[in-house]
Amino acid sequence: MKIESLIPGDLLSYEKYNILPSLTIAQAILEKGWLQYIKGNNILGIKWTEGCGYEVQEFNTHEFINGVSTPMVCRFRKYDTIEDSILDHGELLSFSRYKSVITSKDYKEACQNVYNSWYCTDDEYQKN
Numbered sequence: 001m002k003i004e005s006l007i008p009g010d011l012l013s014y015e016k017y018n019i020l021p022s023l024t025i026a027q028a029i030l031e032k033g034w035l036q037y038i039k040g041n042n043i044l045g046i047k048w049t050e051g052c053g054y055e056v057q058e059f060n061t062h063e064f065i066n067g068v069s070t071p072m073v074c075r076f077r078k079y080d081t082i083e084d085s086i087l088d089h090g091e092l093l094s095f096s097r098y099k100s101v102i103t104s105k106d107y108k109e110a111c112q113n114v115y116n117s118w119y120c121t122d123d124e125y126q127k128n
Contacts, residue, residue, distance in 0.1 A: 001035040001082075003028075006043070009086035017090030022107035023114070024086055040078030044089045045120075048075040054088070 003025060010021035024044070031045040032038050040057045048056040054077040062069045079085040093101050098117045104110035114120070 001038065003035065005082065006086065009083035012083065013086050013090035016087070017094045018102050019090045019093050020104065020107055020110050023101070023104070023110040024089060026107050026111060027089075027114070038082075040076065041082050041085050042076050042079055043082055043085050046077050046085070046088060046092060048077045052077060054078055 006025055006028060007021070010019075010024045013019045013024060014021050027045075028035060028043045032043050035043065039059060040055070042057075048054065056075050057078045058073050058075050060071065061074050062071055063074070064070070077085075077088065079088065092098070093114075098114070098119070100113040101110050101117060104113050
């Protein structure tokens with residue numbers, strides 16, 4: 001998959017949720033190793049939750065607990081399309097918890113605000 005394939009969904013998410021396309025692309029690159037490790041069209045590492053409306057898929061992954069990379073099995077959402085994944089990401093970031101992400105002026109600030117809002121557990125996330 002190529003980064004260019006994300007553009008239509010990124011533009012829709014920007015139009016609908018005001019999520020910077022550069023943030024979505026940066027997160028997809030980081031979460032999925034330049035889009036090499038996509039499963040179930042989940043390009044942004046969004047975890048599955050009861051009642052989320054998506055199928056569940058389980059994978060071995062690593063979460064950072066007290067700064068230590070800890071292997072574990074986590075449940076992730078499974079999407080029909082990449083665009084569904086991007087739009088769900090936009091909807092997730094539209095929650096008040098992520099208000100600072102939506103008001104960010106560029107992707108670097110948005111990445112820092114994603115981290116500050118507890119989107120991820122990796123202390124290096126916003127630096128990558």
